[in-house]
Amino acid sequence: MKSAVVFGLVGVGALLFALSLFWTSIFTGRSTWTPDKAEQWSEVKDRLHNLSFIVNSPQPPRRHASREEAQAEYDKVKAMADQLRAEFEGAYHGPRNTATVLKWTGVGFFVMGVVANFVMKNPDE
Numbered sequence: 001m002k003s004a005v006v007f008g009l010v011g012v013g014a015l016l017f018a019l020s021l022f023w024t025s026i027f028t029g030r031s032t033w034t035p036d037k038a039e040q041w042s043e044v045k046d047r048l049h050n051l052s053f054i055v056n057s058p059q060p061p062r063r064h065a066s067r068e069e070a071q072a073e074y075d076k077v078k079a080m081a082d083q084l085r086a087e088f089e090g091a092y093h094g095p096r097n098t099a100t101v102l103k104w105t106g107v108g109f110f111v112m113g114v115v116a117n118f119v120m121k122n123p124d125e
Helices: 002-026 035-055 067-119
Strands: none
Touching: 002 067, 035 067
Protein backbone atom coordinates (compact mmCIF):
# COMPACT_ATOMS: atom_id res chain seq x y z
CA MET A 1 0.00 0.00 0.00
CA LYS A 2 2.70 2.46 0.95
CA SER A 3 4.68 1.83 -2.22
CA ALA A 4 1.53 2.48 -4.29
CA VAL A 5 1.13 5.88 -2.60
CA VAL A 6 4.77 6.73 -3.20
CA PHE A 7 4.71 5.59 -6.83
CA GLY A 8 1.39 7.39 -7.34
CA LEU A 9 2.71 10.69 -6.01
CA VAL A 10 5.98 10.44 -7.94
CA GLY A 11 4.15 9.32 -11.10
CA VAL A 12 1.60 12.12 -10.97
CA GLY A 13 4.37 14.62 -10.28
CA ALA A 14 6.44 13.41 -13.23
CA LEU A 15 3.38 13.39 -15.49
CA LEU A 16 2.40 16.96 -14.57
CA PHE A 17 5.96 18.18 -15.01
CA ALA A 18 6.24 16.50 -18.43
CA LEU A 19 2.88 17.96 -19.45
CA SER A 20 4.07 21.44 -18.47
CA LEU A 21 7.03 21.11 -20.84
CA PHE A 22 4.74 20.57 -23.83
CA TRP A 23 1.79 22.73 -22.79
CA THR A 24 2.82 25.86 -24.69
CA SER A 25 3.48 23.80 -27.83
CA ILE A 26 0.05 22.20 -27.67
CA PHE A 27 -1.91 25.34 -26.72
CA THR A 28 -0.24 28.30 -28.40
CA GLY A 29 -2.95 30.93 -27.98
CA ARG A 30 -3.51 31.19 -31.73
CA SER A 31 -7.22 30.59 -31.29
CA THR A 32 -7.60 33.99 -29.62
CA TRP A 33 -4.83 35.98 -31.33
CA THR A 34 -5.20 35.76 -35.10
CA PRO A 35 -2.98 37.22 -37.84
CA ASP A 36 -5.78 39.69 -38.61
CA LYS A 37 -5.64 41.02 -35.05
CA ALA A 38 -1.86 41.24 -35.27
CA GLU A 39 -2.13 43.29 -38.46
CA GLN A 40 -4.81 45.51 -36.92
CA TRP A 41 -2.65 46.06 -33.82
CA SER A 42 0.30 47.01 -36.04
CA GLU A 43 -1.81 49.56 -37.92
CA VAL A 44 -3.20 51.00 -34.69
CA LYS A 45 0.30 51.34 -33.22
CA ASP A 46 1.51 53.08 -36.38
CA ARG A 47 -1.39 55.54 -36.28
CA LEU A 48 -0.84 56.12 -32.56
CA HIS A 49 2.83 56.82 -33.21
CA ASN A 50 2.02 59.36 -35.93
CA LEU A 51 -0.61 61.10 -33.81
CA SER A 52 1.71 61.35 -30.83
CA PHE A 53 3.91 63.79 -32.75
CA ILE A 54 0.93 66.00 -33.54
CA VAL A 55 -0.55 65.92 -30.05
CA ASN A 56 2.74 66.46 -28.24
CA SER A 57 4.21 69.12 -30.53
CA PRO A 58 4.51 72.66 -29.16
CA GLN A 59 2.95 74.20 -32.28
CA PRO A 60 0.33 72.07 -34.10
CA PRO A 61 1.02 71.58 -37.81
CA ARG A 62 -1.32 73.22 -40.30
CA ARG A 63 -2.63 69.99 -41.77
CA HIS A 64 -4.93 69.42 -38.76
CA ALA A 65 -7.73 71.81 -38.01
CA SER A 66 -7.06 71.81 -34.30
CA ARG A 67 -5.10 70.10 -31.61
CA GLU A 68 -8.38 69.09 -29.93
CA GLU A 69 -9.42 67.01 -32.95
CA ALA A 70 -6.03 65.34 -33.02
CA GLN A 71 -6.22 64.73 -29.26
CA ALA A 72 -9.68 63.17 -29.61
CA GLU A 73 -8.47 60.85 -32.36
CA TYR A 74 -5.35 60.04 -30.33
CA ASP A 75 -7.46 59.10 -27.30
CA LYS A 76 -9.69 56.87 -29.44
CA VAL A 77 -6.73 55.12 -31.07
CA LYS A 78 -4.98 54.79 -27.68
CA ALA A 79 -8.04 53.03 -26.21
CA MET A 80 -8.12 50.64 -29.17
CA ALA A 81 -4.38 49.96 -28.82
CA ASP A 82 -4.79 49.25 -25.10
CA GLN A 83 -7.62 46.83 -25.81
CA LEU A 84 -5.59 44.98 -28.46
CA ARG A 85 -2.56 44.87 -26.14
CA ALA A 86 -4.69 43.32 -23.39
CA GLU A 87 -6.00 40.69 -25.83
CA PHE A 88 -2.46 39.89 -26.98
CA GLU A 89 -1.12 39.59 -23.44
CA GLY A 90 -4.01 37.29 -22.52
CA ALA A 91 -3.32 35.06 -25.51
CA TYR A 92 0.43 35.08 -24.83
CA HIS A 93 0.46 34.62 -21.07
CA GLY A 94 -2.52 32.26 -20.70
CA PRO A 95 -0.79 29.03 -21.80
CA ARG A 96 2.44 30.03 -20.04
CA ASN A 97 0.66 30.61 -16.73
CA THR A 98 -1.01 27.21 -17.03
CA ALA A 99 2.34 25.56 -17.80
CA THR A 100 3.89 27.23 -14.74
CA VAL A 101 1.10 25.95 -12.50
CA LEU A 102 1.45 22.44 -13.94
CA LYS A 103 5.23 22.50 -13.49
CA TRP A 104 5.21 23.54 -9.85
CA THR A 105 2.30 21.25 -9.00
CA GLY A 106 4.25 18.39 -10.55
CA VAL A 107 7.35 19.30 -8.59
CA GLY A 108 5.25 19.44 -5.42
CA PHE A 109 3.77 15.98 -6.01
CA PHE A 110 7.20 14.58 -6.80
CA VAL A 111 8.67 16.02 -3.59
CA MET A 112 5.71 14.71 -1.59
CA GLY A 113 6.35 11.25 -3.06
CA VAL A 114 10.03 11.36 -2.12
CA VAL A 115 9.20 12.56 1.40
CA ALA A 116 6.50 9.88 1.73
CA ASN A 117 9.06 7.26 0.71
CA PHE A 118 11.37 8.27 3.55
CA VAL A 119 8.54 8.64 6.08
CA MET A 120 6.94 5.28 5.28
CA LYS A 121 10.14 3.24 5.39
CA ASN A 122 10.17 0.46 7.92
CA PRO A 123 12.75 0.99 10.63
CA ASP A 124 13.31 -2.80 10.62
CA GLU A 125 14.84 -2.75 7.13
